[in-house]
Amino acid sequence: MNAKANKNQVTSIEPAYYQAITEAIRKEAVQILKDETVVGVVGYLPGRRKGTASPALVTTVEEAEKLIFSPACVNNLSVYLTKAKKGVLKQGKVGIVAKGCDMRALAGLMTESQLQREDLFIIGVVCPGVYGFGVERTGTLTEANIARKCRECTVHMPEGSDVAAGTHTELADLTPEEAEEMARIEAMPQAERWAFWKEHFSRCIRCMACRQVCPFCYCEQCLCDKNRPQAVESSPRPAGNMAWHLVRAMHLAGRCGGCAECERVCPMDIPLNLLNRRMAQELKELYDFEAGLTPVEKGPLNEYKENDDQSFIK
């Protein structure tokens, strides 16, 4: 069965589509809470303001009936299951609402033995996309208000989930903004590239939101917080900023699932996902590795082949 062949390409995604997913999620969440398959479900509840949503852990049937899915459900919920956010998984099996990009993060965490598949009940969402930053939230998703990462999404279908909510629908004719931006930077002369990133990194205020929101930044102590010896300067000065962002990109290389949460939460609008994507592209070219929806034995930087490329080594 070819999912690509019978997908639905439309110019706008109406609230009714999200409503259908909402119903399916509620039905499933109520069911698994009732028969005690799970102790709780990590999902989205309506935010206080209209057109928003906030992540929530629901443990009762009444709460589960309030779960929603809308284009405002931007968060990657897998971060709540990691060691960095202690607690949720201690009590038993947990349900989680996951879009395609979130499932890649879950798969990555399973690869790294941070999660066990049998501890999870994954309610997959056939996600057509979510809102971008600072756009008009009308309830309808169109080319004008879709997030940058969703323009090039390859994981609309949450394959490997326990249940999937929704039918395959996606917006037609989206321009790949990030790929274009990456090609533009690649084509710059070296000095201009440096100036481009220097300008972006010099704005960084080192709030560490990118680290806090990342499902893969679960280290108990971050290398960048250590001060004996100090590897990366911790104050928001240009030198430390550059080092922090390079170290971050390097530590996520071969692990990042591409949910672009780092870029979304960045208060200074640093295009962090470009770095992640560049690393992913390189690992694809060199070692044919792509972050997928199912766990693998080892990530690309944790394994090796004897005949790996070494043309850059004398």
Place this chain on the structure above:
Amino acid sequence: MHAEHIKHDFEPKIVAFVCTWCTYAGADLAGTSRMQYPSNVRVLKFPCTGRIDPVFILRAFQKGADGVLVSGCHPGDCHYMAGNFHARRRFAAFRALLSFVGVDLNRLQFSWVSAAEGGKWVDVVTELTERVRTMGPMPEFKELEHEEQWSTFAGASVDKSTVLNSPELKEAYDSIG
């Protein structure tokens, strides 16, 4: 039979991260064999190339290195079986990242030098030193080190009308006097 000492305008600082089992022994061999190579290189000994974190390279550049050399055992010869294989993948990725943010990769050299290859060590070090010498000092990371977030506003030579690009900032700056 010392080679004639030539005086250069610029002596680059080269930091070499080497593995203790192969390249360090190789460099030692070059020394005991009385081979001549540029004294610009500062050798730092590590247990294995697998121990060399990319952050060391960043730090070397920040603290004033004009070139960095990373050198270890040939593939298959690692004392710890696979350290250099892992390092090879890691540095391949790191090179791509550095290139993406605009660092000239000619300043960063990787090599395999075994304990028997004193001559190769001399070649690698000489070539890197001469290459970096023609390229001149590496300003990028060093400049960052001395910059403050607001340093563009503090310099007396800076034209403030172009730097202070919003009325609020300009007003705030003027009120400081």
